[in-house]
Amino acid sequence: MKSSNPAEPVESGGRDLAALDLGSNSFHLIIVREEAGQIRTLDRLNEYVRLAEGLDEDNRLSEEKMVEALEALSRIAQRLRHIDHDNIRIVATNTLRKAKNALQFVSRVEAVLDEPVEIISGKEEARLIHLGVSRTRASGPGNNLIIDIGGGSTELIIGSNESPICMESLFMGCVSLSNRFFKDGEVSRTRMDDAILSASIELLPIVENYKKIGWDTAIGSSGSVKAVLKTVREAGWCKNLITAKGLDKLTNRLIQLGQCSPKSLPGLSDKRAPVFAGGVAVLNACFNLLGIDKMEVSDAALREGVIHDLIGRQQHQDVREESVNDLAMRYHVDQAHAERVEHTALAFYDQAAGDLDINESEFRSLLRWSAKLHEIGMDISHHQYHKHGAYIIANTDLTGFSLPERAIIATLVRGHRRKLNQLVFNTIPDNNLKHVENLVMLLRLATTLHRPRSPLGVPDTQLKASGKFLTLFFPPEWLESHPLTAEQFREENKLIANRGFKIEVMPMDEST
Numbered sequence: 001m002k003s004s005n006p007a008e009p010v011e012s013g014g015r016d017l018a019a020l021d022l023g024s025n026s027f028h029l030i031i032v033r034e035e036a037g038q039i040r041t042l043d044r045l046n047e048y049v050r051l052a053e054g055l056d057e058d059n060r061l062s063e064e065k066m067v068e069a070l071e072a073l074s075r076i077a078q079r080l081r082h083i084d085h086d087n088i089r090i091v092a093t094n095t096l097r098k099a100k101n102a103l104q105f106v107s108r109v110e111a112v113l114d115e116p117v118e119i120i121s122g123k124e125e126a127r128l129i130h131l132g133v134s135r136t137r138a139s140g141p142g143n144n145l146i147i148d149i150g151g152g153s154t155e156l157i158i159g160s161n162e163s164p165i166c167m168e169s170l171f172m173g174c175v176s177l178s179n180r181f182f183k184d185g186e187v188s189r190t191r192m193d194d195a196i197l198s199a200s201i202e203l204l205p206i207v208e209n210y211k212k213i214g215w216d217t218a219i220g221s222s223g224s225v226k227a228v229l230k231t232v233r234e235a236g237w238c239k240n241l242i243t244a245k246g247l248d249k250l251t252n253r254l255i256q257l258g259q260c261s262p263k264s265l266p267g268l269s270d271k272r273a274p275v276f277a278g279g280v281a282v283l284n285a286c287f288n289l290l291g292i293d294k295m296e297v298s299d300a301a302l303r304e305g306v307i308h309d310l311i312g313r314q315q316h317q318d319v320r321e322e323s324v325n326d327l328a329m330r331y332h333v334d335q336a337h338a339e340r341v342e343h344t345a346l347a348f349y350d351q352a353a354g355d356l357d358i359n360e361s362e363f364r365s366l367l368r369w370s371a372k373l374h375e376i377g378m379d380i381s382h383h384q385y386h387k388h389g390a391y392i393i394a395n396t397d398l399t400g401f402s403l404p405e406r407a408i409i410a411t412l413v414r415g416h417r418r419k420l421n422q423l424v425f426n427t428i429p430d431n432n433l434k435h436v437e438n439l440v441m442l443l444r445l446a447t448t449l450h451r452p453r454s455p456l457g458v459p460d461t462q463l464k465a466s467g468k469f470l471t472l473f474f475p476p477e478w479l480e481s482h483p484l485t486a487e488q489f490r491e492e493n494k495l496i497a498n499r500g501f502k503i504e505v506m507p508m509d510e511s512t
Helices: 063-080 094-098 102-113 122-135 174-181 189-213 221-235 242-258 271-292 302-314 320-330 335-352 361-371 385-394 403-415 430-449 477-479 483-499
Strands: 015-022 026-034 038-047 088-092 118-119 144-149 154-159 164-170 217-221 293-298 462-466 468-475 502-507
Touching: 015 302, 026 102, 026 221, 026 302, 026 361, 038 385, 063 102, 063 271, 088 102, 088 302, 088 335, 088 483, 094 102, 094 122, 102 118, 118 242, 118 403, 122 144, 122 154, 122 302, 144 221, 144 271, 154 189, 154 271, 154 403, 164 189, 174 271, 174 361, 189 242, 189 271, 217 221, 221 242, 221 271, 242 271, 302 320, 335 361, 335 430, 335 462, 361 403, 385 403, 403 430, 430 468, 430 483, 468 477, 477 483, 477 502, 483 502
Parallel strands: 015 088, 088 118, 144 217, 217 293, 468 502
Antiparallel strands: 015 026, 026 038, 144 154, 154 164, 462 468
């Protein structure tokens, strides 16, 4: 839960917003001011943590690297203190997608920053990169190919200025390739060829489709691409674009030097140098296989996309809504029934959210989306459909959703019927378990009431909660004429007893 942290007033009625990208190579913070529909950058901070270097052979982050990262974040936290919580969004990328102990680390990060951290999927990272790049450059005709080389992954997106057409996130980045091929700092022809070959193998499965779709302009983003542009420009091999010839000269120069030396490569910073060769290898593979002759370079990337997405959510232009509706249509959900369940679940939420400690708008949205999707598994089979639905949600790239958000929705769908046990909550970290349990119970109450699937719905029902003891109050005459309802909740109590919950059904009186 967030602690209270009211924003300080900002000039001229504007507001400050912040996006923090916990990348595999560095942590990037951008702070902007939104005023009169315009966005102006106020500050940027970079901390070169190289989080990916902390992954061992079992994909576990080392304690040493986590401590280093937390120290960097303690410095960043100071810059976030004056910004309203609702105007801050923090996303984590490839290394925390891979790390087996990511949730433990994220819990420590959230304690330092006093903000929630979203681990986003590769496809979601690609979408946000496209949003950031396309919103910060002049519109042009045709399609753009955007290539963003991060520390642990590389995102490739083809899209117009309006929306992406195809998106991929590949397991190659400047940190991962540098650690694999140039860890001791030596750059040789053999090592560079091997690194380019490794990146080419990752890239090969998407090349044919990308060429078939086609693009008019290639655009690079993030630190590796910007560092390449700076070095080739300083050397006089290119001006404002990266050309294939300029990239080739840079690669040969690196091999000739035998190392990435800022002294010998003007424009290359000391902090970028340790991972520069890996980024050059990835960019070579992209130029070679995709047939790129020249590439523009964008100053915007993931964090700018996060800012624009945050503003969109606040203006009720949430792409997650469209994702949920598309998934419901794809799996032929009974929309009328889902809407009745949604209406009842949200009524229960509004009545008891405070008592259940889930009184945040995001929890309400997650419950609403779970109600819309709770029957998507029926399109596969009625038998165990809650499990089918949870699997679909957990393994589908739902545009706009972070991995933890997907995990919560999958858990609600998995837990809305049958026996409620620990297996249902396996993907939920301890610090969020209580909240998700309570959301599951609200959805269970709603789906149990609507089990007859009557188009007439259910009567006005009141919910009161005290810890894990839930009391439902019905109009006396309705309860008397629906004895099966009381029996259904007696059966429910057997199914939820393992988690310590109990439901009581009572007639309303004048005091209810």
